[in-house]
Amino acid sequence: TRRLHGQRRSYRTADLAKLIYDQALTPSEVLKRWRGEVDEEEGDNEGSDDEETFFKKSSAEKADEHYEDRAIPILDYDQLEAKWSVDDNIESLRRRFTTATLLNEGKS
Amino acid sequence: MAAPHPEYLRFTTHRSLTHRLVLSTLTGRPVHISQIRSSSPTQTGLAPHEISFLRLLESITNGSSIQISYTGTTLTYSPGLITGSVEGLGASGGVVKCILPETIRRGVSWFLIPLCILAPFSKAPVNVRFEGDGVITSATETGDISVDSVRTAILPLYEKFGILSSKLELRVLQRSCAGPGGKGGGGIVELRFGSQVRLPKTVHMNRSPGRVRRIRGVAYSTGVSASNNARMIHTARGILNPLVNDIHVAAQYDQAPLVSSRDKSDPGAKKRTGIGFGLCLVAESSVDGVLYSADVVAPSSGGVTPEDIGKQCAYQLLEIISQGGCVTRVGAATVLTLMAMGSEDVGRLRLGRDVIGTEDVVGLGRDLKMFGASNWGLRDVDEDDSTDIIVSVKGTGVGNIGKKIA
Incomplete structure (x- = not known):
């Protein structure tokens, strides 16, 4: 398998199994770590002025404020159109349809 | 029956509110939810749809107690028994x-999906009719x-659990899209969930x-020209036909619902609301019970063509x-x-990597654990070259409390 970020491999299923129940992380942090998008030692220790940090909202709080549950994901349809206009992408998706010829299964 | 000092499970924010309330009702564990939009200056506390959901919970259970703080930012809920639609307890x-x-x-799907999760564990059938000036039957911009x-x-997903789909019915008596500004609608929907079980069957998917062997769907135009349906379907087919x-796709044309105009000088006056159009597509797999769905609706502010909607829905x-897997994010x-x-x-x-890798599913796993379910076991699929993940879920044997006692 591929190695990302030098030492740490990311996106491993075993990692998710561990991270998912780590209550110190928010679900979005879990996913970022799983995908290897953040370093392990990332913290929010930037504030210096006491009064300012007192009133500052934590990043989790900010995210929750605007959060509403959604069933349909927010998608960038221009990007999707570009993605599904490429023949290679359509052809690789074809394996998920019954119209695919099973003879090519071994080759791809 | 209840312990003198119930131990509340504590949660914060309105995230997954309905699902947490559902889990609380199923497991019989009271919850305390705080910081509900507490930092929002304009919409503090519980929103109208959340209040309505609490009322719905109250009407299909017996012995529930709900307390909401003055600001609406804190909620305590002690669940009762799920009685369903029993005569004399709110049902007529x-x-x-x-x-x-x-x-x-x-x-209305925001209410229906959690309600359906409760319904198999009810004592009596759960028959609920949604009506009023806030029933939106279409997809919404709020997701x-x-x-x-x-x-x-x-609903077809329930079949796997030994819940008879022949006894489940969702009737749309009046369609409605979201009204002006995305608020309200005039739809009427009736859910009849007549199959109750002691314990759902263990599922191996x-x-x-x-x-994917075929695609079905519904195009709906409410209060706008029926030709929108044909245009949405035509564009979606153009994209999907090379693959299937x-x-x-069925075309559904309806008049816009009539609701009270809320004009004080003329109380009998009516107006039309919930005008719009949208498309829903469902891809059915050769394996029974594997369904992939997509939904797109025209925003209430307008400005999109039916071709846009058809295209977006097909791409979605x-x-x-x-994303693969046997169940999508929606199910x-x-x-x-x-x-x-x-x-x-x-x-x-079996779930796709991008299905389990969403905040909703991660949050779901955590909530289930909070309510006493076992940890999920995760492993890669090794039978084929897909990147799907197999989730092992151990049942808690909670099942139907009402059926246990009665």
């Missing part, structure tokens, strides 16, 4: 009425799926999700199919919750 003619106010921005998707992509031949469907909460409530056997479910 065997149907509980749920009146939604016109301030609601969420689609809710249409009633058509609930009927064709969510760990094999290949199969291949068997595409059949391709994206959902490419994951239903299936994983029913699995966790089943007998103490290990069920297995």
Whole structure:
């Protein structure tokens, strides 16, 4: 398998199994770590002025404020159109349809 | 019956509110939810749809107690027994009425999906009729799926758990899109959930999700020209036809619903609301019970063509199919919750990496654990070259408390 970020491999299923129940992380942090998008030692220790940090909202709080549950994901349809206009992408998706010829299964 | 000092499970924010309330009701554990939009200056506390959901919970259970703080930012809920639509306990003619106010921005599916998770564990059938000036049957911009998707992509999932789909019915008596500004609608929807079980069957959906063999769907135009349907279907077919031949999309044209105009000088006056159009597509796999769905609706502010909607819906469907697995993001909460409530056997479910890798599913796993379910076991699929993940879910044997006592 591929190695990302030098030492740490990311996106491993075993990692998710561990991270998912780590209550110190928010679900979005879990996913970022799983995908290897953040370093392990990332913290929010930037504030210096006491009064300012007192009133500052934590990043989790900010995210929750605007959060509403959604069933349909927010998608960038221009990007999707570009993605599904490429023949290679359509052809690789074809394996998920019954119209695919099973003879090519071994080759791809 | 209740302990003198119940131990509340504590949660914060309105995240997954309905699902947490559902889990609380199923497991009989009271919850305390605080910081509900507490830092929002304009919309502090519980929103109208959340209040309506609490009322609905109250009407299908017996002995629930709900307390909301003055600001609406804190909620305590002690669940009762799920009685369903019992005569004398809120139901008339065997149907509980749920009146939604016109301030609601969420689609009726936001209520239906959690209600359906409770319904198999009820003592009596759960028959609920949603009406009032806030029932939106279409998909919404707030991210809710249409009633058509609930009927064709969510309800069939129950069959696997030994819940008879022949006894489940979702009737759309009046269609409505979201009204002006995305608020309200005038739809009427009736859910009849007549199949109750002692324990849901253990599900094994760990094999290949199969291949998509056909696509079904519903195009709806409410209060706008019926030609919109044909235009949406035509564009969607253009994109999907190279992949599947068997595409059949029903066209549904309806008049816009009539609601009270709320004009004080003329109380009898009516106006039309909930005008719009949208498309729902469901791809059916060669494996029974594997369904991929997509929903797109025209925004209430307008400005999009039916061709845009058809195109977006087709691309959304391709994206959902490419995520793979046996259950999509939309159905994951239903299936994983029913699995966790089943007998103490290990069920297995194959999910796409991008389905389990969403905040909703991660949050779901944590919430289930909070309510006493076992940790999920995760492993890679090794039978084929897909990147799907197999989730092993051990049932808690909670099942139907009402059936245990009665």
